[in-house]
Amino acid sequence: MKNIFLIVLLFSSTIAKCQIQSNIITQKEFDDIEINNVKFSSLKNTLGKESNVENLLGIPSSKNIDPDGEFYHYEFNGFTIGFSSLISNGTIEKPIIGRFIITNKNYSIIITGVKLTIGDDISKLGTINFSENRDGSKYIQYQYCYGCNNFIYIHFNQVSKKITEIGFIELT
Secondary structure (H helix, E strand, O other): OHHHHHHHHHHHHHHHOOEOOOEEOOHHHHHOOEEOOEEHHHHHHOOOOHHHHHHHHOOOOEEEEOOOOOEEEEEEOOEEEEEEEEEEOOEEEEEEEEEEEEOOOOOEEEEOOEEEEOOOEHHHHOOOOOEEOOOOOEEEEEEOOOOOOEEEEEEEOOOOOEEEEEEEEEOO
């Protein structure tokens, strides 16, 4: 859990120092994003419960489930997803997706009808806005509103324009 928190903190602090130009899509388009033909809204509705996740994605290659229900982490071959519980007034509430990452061609994502996977050229996305990291490198970000705490990001090779990673982060 600490590793996930540190990664999210590092990523969010990097973004805070960057120029963010999100590609805004509707809330419905965001919920209708598909990962290997599973809607994002369906993944959210699993609440991280092992049997629900397995029904949608199959058996993970590894998992880490907190016995107290504070986090659920599942790894598949090329896809990682983590859920964390919201803690309000000292009580644990329903888990939300904290992040997911697609790292190889075994998984694809469909955003506004465009199917993408690792190695695809970003030109498949058509005309898009690019965000800029502190080091000047560019990436692509999708949100359903400006200032939302969650977004889809697409990292790509700056020379070849081929996608290297696709992910989601919920900054809580």
